[in-house]
Amino acid sequence: MISHQIAEQMSRGSLIRKMFEEGNRLKQQYGADQVFDFSLGNPDLEPPxxxxxxxxxxxxxxxxxxxxxxxxxxxxxxxxxxxxxxxxxxxxxxxxxxxxxxxxxxxxxxxxxxxxxxxxxxxxxxxxxxxxxxxxxxxxxxxxxxxxxxxxxxxxxxxxxxxxxxxxxxxxxxxxxxxxxxxxxxxxxxxxxxxxxxxxxxxxxxxxxxxxxxxxxxxxxxxxxxxxxxxxxxxxxxxxxxxxxxxxxxxxxxxxxxxxxxxxxxxxxxxxxxxxxxxxxxxxxxxxxxxIDAVVAIDQYEKRRDMLFTVLGDAGWTVEKPAGGLYLFPRSPIDDDTAFANACARHRILLVPGSAFWFPGYVRLCFAVSEQTIRNSAKAFQAVAREFSLS
Ligand SMILES: Cc1ncc(COP(=O)(O)O)c(C=O)c1O
Structure with a gap:
């Protein structure tokens, strides 16, 4: 028998893990290149x-x-x-x-x-x-x-x-x-x-x-x-x-x-x-x-940040350009950011609700993904925008 505390914590699950599992399901159904996964904070550039x-x-x-x-x-x-x-x-x-x-x-x-x-x-x-x-x-x-x-x-x-x-x-x-x-x-x-x-x-x-x-x-x-x-x-x-x-x-x-x-x-x-x-x-x-003085090619991260920012902005999403890090943090158009993240998943966009970070009303997207994923995702972001009447 494992500890009651850990059993209880594990049963609560995590929003990120749920998104991860949903992502795997979608990738099996539609193929990995048809799913736009911005949910994981995994640096994808090679070390310098x-x-x-x-x-x-x-x-x-x-x-x-x-x-x-x-x-x-x-x-x-x-x-x-x-x-x-x-x-x-x-x-x-x-x-x-x-x-x-x-x-x-x-x-x-x-x-x-x-x-x-x-x-x-x-x-x-x-x-x-x-x-x-x-x-x-x-x-x-x-x-x-x-x-x-x-x-x-x-x-x-x-x-x-x-x-x-x-x-x-x-x-x-x-x-x-x-x-x-x-x-x-x-x-x-x-x-x-x-x-x-x-x-x-x-x-x-x-x-x-x-x-x-x-x-x-x-x-x-x-x-x-x-x-x-x-x-x-x-x-x-x-x-x-x-x-x-x-x-x-x-x-x-x-x-x-x-x-x-x-x-x-x-x-x-x-x-x-x-x-x-x-x-x-x-x-x-x-x-x-x-x-110790080396850094990954941050110009590539900056380029992807700009690309995803433009894709979201053009589709009508409300988002600030982040000064650092690996994430965009746009507003959810509805109060229930988890429901919004689920709606995005139906359009094959995977992201994490702000509630996972104790900040509801937002969603997080990681831009450490390929430029191709960002380019190919534009239509899906527009479809979400239409569903939520974003202008
Ligand atoms: C804010 C923050 N702190 C800590 C960590 C953990 O970092 P590390 O993998 O170096 O332990 C992460 C990982 O994503 C993070 O985003």
Missing amino acids: NEVQQALKDLVNNPEPGLHAYMSNAGLLSVRETVARHHSNLSGLAVEASDICMTVGAAGALNVMLKALLDPGDEVIVLAPFFFEYLSYTNNHGGQTVVVKNNPQTLLPDLDAIERAITPRTKALIINSPNNPSGVIYPRETLLALDVLLRSREQVIYVLSDEPYADLVYDGNTMPSTLACIQNAVICTSWSKQLSLPGERIGSIVISPRCEDRELLSQSATYCNRILGYVNAPALFQRVIERA
Whole structure:
């Protein structure tokens, strides 16, 4: 018999999984090229040459202990490289001891939540948000407190955050560029959030989930979280920047300005071990050391973003151009975004209702799909527009 809690969670199912299953059914019925699947957030570009070259070098000139256990925080030379990278971005003196290499951004978040939470401690998350935060918080005995972002700007609502803080608030998770909205939180927003959090007596850590930090378009830049927020811990990965999601390589970066800086890094290292990750994948730590400045061909993502944005706009959908990330987040023309997503599926367009991200009234489309899929989908988007009288 499995745990009651897990059995209950599994029976609730997920909107994304339902969409995935519906997609498989449609693909069997109509053929894969007749189904326009924008539902999965799976980077589809190949990793940059630097990654391929690093792998070849590592395999052709294997050093002793290439695959051995190591310090639970990761290889020192890798952590020095990651620390230098974040020092350059933030202007702060980030050191190797502030870095813990992790099993993706998901591993980084789980390690930090494990390190921070006592049972019943609260973690504020800002909707729309990556739904796995609910499970991650629950994994470590925490309570998630959902605060909705401003419905017009999709930026954090500082008054609402202030009202949500209690003596049990231990951490707040931010994610920018945001999945699903594509919004980049501006510097002023981060600075104002810092002022708000520092006005409280207790320490509230900001866990900044930034796997899309390098996927920004139109010359936009992502402000440095460490430079803006005192008690910031970056939880991130190279899953999107280097198109390596299956390799599970990420890191924790503890701000040198953090309260209990040393204790945080010691506890992150310890939790990496006791959660069973032990250490981040050895080979890919070494790849990161060699390819940390590389980025996938983001001009291709930008082109696809523009193509899908034009297809939707021409069909009459209401949508903003996202500044970063891999998603468009148009409005649902009806309140029930799940019913709208089901209607889109009848036109063989697969997308995810905003409700899955605790932000109903919208739907999410991932533009990491082929240009051909986007071109071929135009008629289906127009058909949906006709059914819902979009002008
Ligand atoms: C916002 C966000 N955070 C975390 C993750 C997990 O990243 P990783 O695969 O590096 O663990 C994802 C994956 O899509 C994501 O979109």
